[in-house]
Amino acid sequence: MAGSKITVNPHDIHSAITTWSGFVYQGKVALYHSIKVLTDDSSAGSYALQLDSLEDFAIMAASNSCLSLHQIKALKNTYYSGYEEAFTKLCAKGKIYKCDDLSFHVAVKIGDKSPADIATAHPKMQLYQYDDGQYFCALSHIDAAMAHVITEFYKKHAPEHTWKQQTAYVTATKNVLDDIVQRKVISIHQLVHAGVASDNTLAYTQTISFADLKAVFDEDLNLRTNSEAYFQALLKGDLNRYYQEFCLDCPDPVSDEVKAKMSFFINFINQLPGPELLHFCRQIMPHRKVALNSFSEYKDTTFQQEDLRYAFFKALFELKELTPTKLEELGWRLTAGGMFIPTAISRPQQEIHAVCSAIVQNIQETDFDLPYETSALVTAYMNTPSLQDIVNNTNDIDPEVDELVTPEEEKIMRWKKIGLCSIDEAKKHIS
Structure with a gap:
């Protein structure tokens, strides 16, 4: 040369x-x-x-x-x-x-x-x-x-x-x-x-x-290949690959404004440090137990292309621009109060019971939590005012009790009051 x-x-x-x-x-x-x-x-x-x-x-x-x-x-x-x-x-x-x-x-x-x-x-x-x-x-x-x-x-x-x-x-x-x-x-x-x-x-x-x-x-x-840093790199690689495929599949033309808002967001995610990246994954996939301790866990518990395409990326694409500066701001704040959080839940409405049950089980068995003001999780197709309306008898906590015994019980009850909201329904609330 x-x-x-x-x-x-x-x-x-x-x-x-x-x-x-x-x-x-x-x-x-x-x-x-x-x-x-x-x-x-x-x-x-x-x-x-x-x-x-x-x-x-x-x-x-x-x-x-x-x-x-x-x-x-x-x-x-x-x-x-x-x-x-x-x-x-x-x-x-x-x-x-x-x-x-x-x-x-x-x-x-x-x-x-x-x-x-x-x-x-x-x-x-x-x-x-x-x-x-x-x-x-x-x-x-x-x-x-x-x-x-x-x-x-x-x-x-x-x-x-x-x-x-x-x-x-x-x-x-x-x-x-x-x-x-x-x-x-x-x-x-x-x-x-x-x-x-x-x-x-x-x-x-x-x-x-x-x-x-x-x-x-x-x-x-x-x-290297048994380190958490290696799996984090795989995670970001998958995320960016699915993001590019989503962009290439978008019908032309796409406005510069929409391109800019999507670019901002993928850059924000790419810059999350390791622990926050894992929290991000858990936040957008509350129905799955995200783990990065082995290659098999990585493949079994992390991103699925269709979930990102039809739920998470689609919500970012179609809804109001998000410009978070930290992970706690990853969501749309409503004028009436509360916060809608985007997720990668793309399953149809008829599977809502299985998804809600998985979410409740996940928060009972892990230390994962959402921003306290969360009122709904934005999904591709599912709607329900609260997880409690779908899942009953998942624990012994009485929703009518005013004073809960432990912080863990309080956390579970708060989660069960969180709803699921489809992208189309979210458009009516986010301005």
């Missing part, structure tokens, strides 16, 4: 690193290519991965030269015309930044023009070809593609450590690399929010060293 040194004013480069549809697919594609470069280029240890600045991602040399520019379009469009303008713009950027290695990544196959014809129409630019021979990589396939190139790296650079080629270890490698990208983007969000610099400047300067990526391959990751 070779490139010419460039002089760039970061203020002149627009970055969308803090907005709308997230960075998950883009980050995975960037990692895929970076791993291939690490595998094949002996000089790669001095390179850096730049996200959402000169392009969706760029490979930079220590001399501030741009080695390659990459644009990514995760569109459903299968026609050349849907990409032609973006192809032309990428070629123009290649001239500006003195870069001859220009790659365009797509998530679906362009069916009406061949990769060779596209390369002829746009000299120096090519559709990116993945290791399976295809010139596209679907969102659903990018993890498998990453696993493949990780395995190839271990085969070439650590052939004596065949245990690193095992499926579980390759998956752990992928997860740790994903977390490096995720933490870098979250760090940029935090610095922008703190007023350190603009997102344009930070996206240009806050790069990921290839040496840090290489260190993951050299490390024994078995020492």
